Amino acid sequence: MTRPSINIASRRAVNDSAADAQSELLREVLSRYGESPNQRLREVTEAAIRHLHAFAAEIDLQRDEWMAGIRFLTETGAICDDVRQEFILLSDTLGVSTLVEMLTHGGDARSTQNTVLGPFYVPGSPERTFGESMLVDDDPGERVVIRGVVTDLEGRRLPEVRIDAWQNATNGFYACQQPHEQTADNLRGVYHTDEEGRYEIRTVRPTPYPIPDDGPAGRLLKDNGRNWWRPGHTHLWFSSPGCKQLITHVFDATTEFLDSDAVFGVRSGLVRTFERGAGGELHTTFDVVLDRA
Ligand code: BEZ
Ligand code: FE
Numbered sequence: 378m379t380r381p382s383i384n385i386a387s388r389r390a391v392n393d394s395a396a397d398a399q400s401e402l403l404r405e406v407l408s409r410y411g412e413s414p415n416q417r418l419r420e421v422t423e424a425a426i427r428h429l430h431a432f433a434a435e436i437d438l439q440r441d442e443w444m445a446g447i448r449f450l451t452e453t454g455a456i457c458d459d460v461r462q463e464f465i466l467l468s469d470t471l472g473v474s475t476l477v478e479m480l481t482h483g484g485d486a487r488s489t490q491n492t493v494l495g496p497f498y499v500p501g502s503p504e505r506t507f508g509e510s511m512l513v514d515d516d517p518g519e520r521v522v523i524r525g526v527v528t529d530l531e532g533r534r535l536p537e538v539r540i541d542a543w544q545n546a547t548n549g550f551y552a553c554q555q556p557h558e559q560t561a562d563n564l565r566g567v568y569h570t571d572e573e574g575r576y577e578i579r580t581v582r583p584t585p586y587p588i589p590d591d592g593p594a595g596r597l598l599k600d601n602g603r604n605w606w607r608p609g610h611t612h613l614w615f616s617s618p619g620c621k622q623l624i625t626h627v628f629d630a631t632t633e634f635l636d637s638d639a640v641f642g643v644r645s646g647l648v649r650t651f652e653r654g655a656g657g658e659l660h661t662t663f664d665v666v667l668d669r670a
Contacts, residue, residue, distance in 0.1 A: 399434055403427070410642070414506070418584070456593065462496055468498065470497075475492065478562060479499070482623075482668075484621060488621070490644040492642040492643075492644055495640075498614070500549045503565075504636065505566035507577055508577040513562055516604060521579070522576040522577060522579055523649075523660075524660065525575070526665075527574050529619075537666065538617040540567065540569075544564045564581070578611075583611050584609045585632055587605050588609075605639045607638055608632040608638060609628065609629045610626040610642075613625055613663075619670055620668065620669065620670055625647060625665075626642060627663045631650070649662070
């Protein structure tokens with residue numbers, strides 16, 4: 378019988394030489410990308426190669442698993458079309474979209490937090506007047522008002538700020554997902570702040586809804602025992618000359634899934650309570666501070 382010490386020693390030698398071969402391979406791959414004339418491309422490519430090699434080595438990736446991964450990405454591409462973008466959904470559900478938004482937005486800590494754009498933004502929403510409802514179709518949801526003041530970092534009120542708003546109906550779908558069931562302009566509109574920097578949007582109380590779960594991204598969530606629902610929210614996109622654009626949401630403080638958002642979009646500064654006003658209407662205040670451009 379072989380003595381265990383010899384076994385361990387010989388295994389270590391094999392492992393060491395495997396690790397040496399892997400390091401040698403990585404060095405060789407990196408060196409062939411080292412001459413790229415585009416410095417940013419080189420930086421990105423080298424980091425991707427280093428992290429991919431480390432990932433494969435860390436999990437001792439086997440050929441059949443790699444092929445399963447490639448099939449998964451192939452299916453992800455195959456389900457994409459003009460309206461369905463499964464790669465973005467995958468990036469959303471892995472938290473990468475939120476990370477990229479954090480990195481891109483950066484900025485002053487006094488400014489309002491941003492979050493994901495999501496796939497249901499459709500340009501060209503109708504102009505709405507101050508306080509107009511963006512609800513066009515019948516909807517059983519509670520009527521609510523979202524109002525606030527938009528200022529810059531110095532606290533100056535900003536007039537004429539453009540606010541693009543969109544939201545799902547109480548049945549859980551955005552108008553763009555149900556072209557035959559909903560009016561195209563239902564629950565979407567472009568508002569502007571008045572001369573005092575105030576805005577007012579009438580809508581319905583936002584309800585939770587499932588993200589598209591019939592493709593590879595949904596399968597990955599379910600196979601990992603994860604939730605594929607988003608908490609109730611209204612999307613708001615603020616634009617004003619000289620300021621950084623702000624793409625954000627207002628979340629209902631009482632909504633389900635606030636702590637398990639499928640796409641990691643919840644930021645603590647964006648959660649609001651709806652209160653009943655004197656006229657019986659539910660309302661909330663969402664004041665916004667825009668960062669410098
Ligand atoms: C949304 O809020 O519209 C959304 C964001 C990311 C993925 C799916 C939906
Ligand atoms: Fe949404």
